Amino acid sequence: MNSRWIGFIAARYLFPRHKKSPSPVLSILGIATGVLALIVIIAVMNGFQLSFIESILEISSYHLRVASIPQHNIEYAQSILLALPGIEAVVPFREFQGLARGRRGGQQAALVRGIPPNTLGMDAGFAGRLDFELGSFNLESGQNAVVGAELANRLGVRDGDMITLFSIPSIFSAVDSDGDSSEGSQVFTVTGVFRTGFYEYDMNWVFIDVASARDFTEAGITLGVKLRNRFHDRQALELAGNALRSIQGFEDVQLSSWRDYNRSFFGALRTEKLFMFILVGLIFIVVALNIYQAQRRSVLEHHEEIGLLRAIGGGEHAVRMIFVFDGAFIGFIGAASGLIAGLLISLNISLFFTVIESTVNFFISIINNIAIKFGAGDLGGFSIFSPAVFYIKEIPSRIIPVEALIIFMFGFLSALLAAWFASRKVSRVRPAEVLRYE
Numbered sequence: 001m002n003s004r005w006i007g008f009i010a011a012r013y014l015f016p017r018h019k020k021s022p023s024p025v026l027s028i029l030g031i032a033t034g035v036l037a038l039i040v041i042i043a044v045m046n047g048f049q050l051s052f053i054e055s056i057l058e059i060s061s062y063h064l065r066v067a068s069i070p071q072h073n074i075e076y077a078q079s080i081l082l083a084l085p086g087i088e089a090v091v092p093f094r095e096f097q098g099l100a101r102g103r104r105g106g107q108q109a110a111l112v113r114g115i116p117p118n119t120l121g122m123d124a125g126f127a128g129r130l131d132f133e134l135g136s137f138n139l140e141s142g143q144n145a146v147v148g149a150e151l152a153n154r155l156g157v158r159d160g161d162m163i164t165l166f167s168i169p170s171i172f173s174a175v176d177s178d179g180d181s182s183e184g185s186q187v188f189t190v191t192g193v194f195r196t197g198f199y200e201y202d203m204n205w206v207f208i209d210v211a212s213a214r215d216f217t218e219a220g221i222t223l224g225v226k227l228r229n230r231f232h233d234r235q236a237l238e239l240a241g242n243a244l245r246s247i248q249g250f251e252d253v254q255l256s257s258w259r260d261y262n263r264s265f266f267g268a269l270r271t272e273k274l275f276m277f278i279l280v281g282l283i284f285i286v287v288a289l290n291i292y293q294a295q296r297r298s299v300l301e302h303h304e305e306i307g308l309l310r311a312i313g314g315g316e317h318a319v320r321m322i323f324v325f326d327g328a329f330i331g332f333i334g335a336a337s338g339l340i341a342g343l344l345i346s347l348n349i350s351l352f353f354t355v356i357e358s359t360v361n362f363f364i365s366i367i368n369n370i371a372i373k374f375g376a377g378d379l380g381g382f383s384i385f386s387p388a389v390f391y392i393k394e395i396p397s398r399i400i401p402v403e404a405l406i407i408f409m410f411g412f413l414s415a416l417l418a419a420w421f422a423s424r425k426v427s428r429v430r431p432a433e434v435l436r437y438e
Contacts (some may be wrong), residue, residue, distance in 0.1 A: 004093030014326045024330050027291045027415065028247030031334025032341065034283035035411040041280055042403055044349060047396025049269045055198040055257055056265075058125040059205075062091070062224030063233055063238065064262075067254045071220050077244065077253075081225060084239050087227040089123040091115060092210060096217035098208055100147070102155025112165060112206045115139070116212025125226055135159030135192035136399070139209045145188035148202035149195040161190050165206065167216040186215065193286040199394070233257040284410055287372060291330060295323050320423040327419020328412075337412030339404065349397040352374040353384050 014024055055061060069077050078090045095113040118138040119129040129138065133149050145157075145163060157163055166185045188208060195202050196407050210221070227236055244250045255315070344350045360382045384395075 008019025010323050011155065014329060021222060023295075024326070027287065027294060027330045028334040028337070030283070030287035030290060031411045031415055032338035032437050034281075034287055035338025035407055036342040036345070037283065037398075038277070038280045038407045038410075039339065040345050040349070042407070043342075043346035043397045043399050044395065045276060046398040046400060046403075047349075049273065050398050052198060052394050053266065053269070053389075054434055055129055055196050055201065056262060058123075058129045058226075059198075059201055061258050061261055062229045063230045063258050064225035064236060065256050066225060066244070066246045067256075068219075068252050069221065069223065070249050074221050074223070077250070079388060080247070081223065081240055084243060086228050086232055086236055086237070087225060087237075091119055091126075091224045091226075092221045093211060093224055094213045094217060094219055094221050096213065096219065097168045098206075098216065099156060099168070100151065101164045101166070102157045103161055103163075104156040106155045108151055108154045108204070110204050110206050112164075112208060112213065112216065114208050114210035116210055121397065123226055126209050129196055130194045130197070133193050133195055134148065134238055135190070137194075138191040138206075139207065140210050141189070141371055143186070143188050144191045144209070146194060147190055148194040148205045148365050149193050149197065150203040151206070152190070154203070157190050159190050160191060162187050163190055163206075164188075164308075165208070165216070186212070188212075219309040230258060233259065247291060281410060284396050284414040287334075288414040291327060291418040292422045294326060295419050298323065298326070298422075320420075323423040324416065325420050327415045327417075327422075330419075331412040334415065335408045338411060339408045342431045343399065343404065344360040346399050347395050349395050353395055356420060357382060357384060 001098075065082070066077065074092055078092065081087055081090045093113055093115045095111060098110055098112045100110040100112075101107040116122065119139075120130075120137050127137075134152075135146075136144055138144055139146065142182055143167070147157070147163070152158065155163060164187050165184055225236070228231060234257065237257055241253075241255050241420055244253050350401070
């Protein structure tokens, strides 16, 4: 028999003329809702997680670190690394734990990193992560400092003000008769106040010239390496290790990747995302059960027709494909519509949440007006991501195409498999029995 009849009958069963058969609309809406919800949630989660990860990699940890380098050969090591394929920037730095004190007596523990004055020109990724609220990145003078916005607020300083930096050892060592540390401290002029969007950096970080940092710590210079693609770190580690250790005097250099010194943090983020994926993905199980029951009911309702089709030459597999086609149609339409809606919302996530907040606040204002008339208190406003709780200026969203495709396939396959399992009941239909009673 020609297989075109399968599609014709599948369309009749999917859109029946009588109302007794289950409608596919609810199943399509269920699949679409699941795909939409999962795409939006994962996109927002990606936005938060990747903003944190990229802040860590671009500002703090770099993609690779090269330590234990002979200090008189730092520039030579830089030139060797920059000549390797895939390496975009090599920045020398030294850092120490210190204490920052402002002009009004405010003080805060800080991580002080010494970097070259031309770092913004050397490292585009680092430059792109600093948003200056006041001043600029100016370390040309050895006594200039650039501080985080929250740290500046804590110390009560602005650009042009003075701060005093202490190294931690100096605080516990030589103390003069007035009770102030006399060694290991210097006064710096604040030339810039930056914000990264990551509270830990905005509250605790100070940048000074790498030459000035030598007066605070005996630690040697470490090279921070940026790659064009951070996921090629293993290949870059091997290339850099072979290139450096083959040179006399560089045999003891130590190399590490961003995966090594951020393993626990990134692992926690990955686990969080996986469990969120699973929890929201339970929607598909519920919808698949609904499709399964609807298709089983359809098989029972068309029991006589199935027997007739089997009797005139329709094989068991061909008849089952009628119901599988219905499931595939439901899954594809639902997943496709959910995918399109999810992408549109994710790409305009701030507008989406603004509309939700405005709608909720409209009803809250009505309730407040009624409550005030009866002498009750004001309920206040509603904000999904309140600045009082979340350290963000806008809601981030990041769509990863592979993940969007996986979510689409989950929605499509859940309907397809549900229909396939429901169609197994076709094999129990005996054409002879059906025709005998007819």
